[in-house]
Amino acid sequence: MFNKIRCPYCREKVYKDATVCPYCNHDLAKNPIDETDNRLPCHPLLIAGALGLVAGGITALVWAILKERRHWEDDFMIE
Numbered sequence: 001m002f003n004k005i006r007c008p009y010c011r012e013k014v015y016k017d018a019t020v021c022p023y024c025n026h027d028l029a030k031n032p033i034d035e036t037d038n039r040l041p042c043h044p045l046l047i048a049g050a051l052g053l054v055a056g057g058i059t060a061l062v063w064a065i066l067k068e069r070r071h072w073e074d075d076f077m078i079e
């Protein structure tokens with residue numbers, strides 16, 4: 001069970017350090033499918049966009065909290 005991975009070509013379980021799949025004879029070490037790199041494209045513009053989105057969200061949240069706090073203070077002043 002341990003040290004086994006799925007062959008990206010035939011989905012059979014093969015040993016992690018196997019260079020050639022014993023089922024479909026594909027070369028595993030030479031041409032590995034880099035799924036992590038394909039799944040997360042680390043483009044600088046993408047990162048900048050994500051950071052901007054997070055910064056905007058935090059700003060909106062802080063603004064909402066401050067607005068709500070002022071509301072509480074107004075209620076307190078009335079009493």
Ligand SMILES: [Zn+2]
Nearest residue numbers: 007010021024
């Ligand atoms: Zn295979």
